[in-house]
Amino acid sequence: MENNINNQNPQNQDQSKSSESIFDNLIAKANAEKQQEKENKNENKILDGILEKKASENVLNIPNKKDLSLTRMLNTRKQLSLGWTILKVVVLVAFLSFGYFSYELSPSFTYLDNTSLGKNSINTLTSTKEKIQDLQSETNANNIVAAQIKIDRFAYLYDLFNYYQEKIENLEEKIKYEKNEAAKAKLEKKINDVYVTEQKKAAEEIFSSLEFVKSRMQKSLYPENINLSEEEKTALIQDIDNRTKNKISEMKTKKENGLDILTLSDELTYDGASRLLIDKALIIKLKTMNIDSLKSEYKKYLAEKNSKKKTLFRESDFYLTLKDLSKDINGFAKNDFSVVAKIKENRIKWTEFITNINNLTQDLDAYYYDDKVRRIFYSSFSFDSKQKTISVTGMSRRFEPYNFTLLADLIDTFEKSGVFQDVVMSGFNKSKQGDYYTAPINMTFKIQNGIDSRDTMVSFKEYLENFNIDTQDSSDDDKKTDDSKTAKVNKK
Missing domain, CATH: 1.20.5 (Single alpha-helices involved in coiled-coils or other helix-helix interfaces)
Known part of the structure; x- marks a missing residue:
């Protein structure tokens, strides 16, 4: 029973559950x-x-009314907020801009120089400008001192070149009077092997020295391609010149305090460099020297010297150009060679005038160097450096009795030469000695300086005729001298 009951109970339970789920x-x-x-x-x-x-x-067709006050209030607040934000941004940007430009453009703002930011733009620009000007002045000082050394060398070489030329001219003059052919050949060999050779070496070194000077002077002394006003350019040039002078002084002091001995020549070189910097006209002349033309003139002189068309050295284009250049350089330079050159320039070169006297006499007397047939003889020369006068004594000798004509022509030749002026013949008298008619020569004249309009005056005969002086030579068989007709002539 119990089992049946138990068996029924599960069924009943399942049924009850299903009924509950349905419900x-x-x-x-x-x-x-x-x-x-x-x-x-x-x-x-x-x-x-x-x-x-x-x-x-x-039905009503009446639009609804909206209250916009709240909307306006909200929009106004939005606009005020936006404007306030923009104002803040503008003020912030203005403050930052002011700070930035104060930092970049204020020379006195140096607080950040030692930081990673470094110097500001204006101080960097100023520092760069200072460095450029300092570097330019240092370059100028080196170039000018180097050029001055070569200028001093040129002064020495020019003096040496003239020394050899004087030696050559003296030996050439000696050859004219030398009768021994072997001695003549020896003198000519000495001229060519010694003096001409050394003179050519001096000339080549002169050219190289001038080329070096020109190359240094052609380097720009001031920064180029900078747009500046005239006032700014003038100030810049003056500033760089002053810096260059200081650099030259520093070089001089450095050598003076160093191991090297500062000689007088070195001191004059540094002083000369400082003066050269100021002499802009000379710098321009040195920059524009035509050295190729100078070389051509020298070659032309050498070619003409060895040809029939002989050109006197002191009349050659080469010598005149070189002389002018030396005069310009020695005009500002103060060195041993310029001092010597100035002394020589003021000194009268009597040998040149004796050469001129001989050449002028030879023009009149073609046989002047032949003692057998020559017509004019000079026995002595005297010189007065203060008055710059020359006195000549001698004798004229002719087979014909025309001594006075010869002396008159001699006076005209000297007067018209352009070298001498105010020719005075102290007296005219003649005598017969054996087969010759002779007349003494006592002539005094001044060295001509510049152009003399009297160089083209009428002949001496016409001049004497104005004084009613008989210039016709007469025979003097009785060896009488008419002292009453002695004429003293001074052309004024």
């Missing part, structure tokens, strides 16, 4: 339907409300 499903279904009806009612209410509102609008 629950029904309740849930009922609740879902109610919820659906409720939602449908709500949707209907919303739709009805919309329809009613639409219907009321169509």
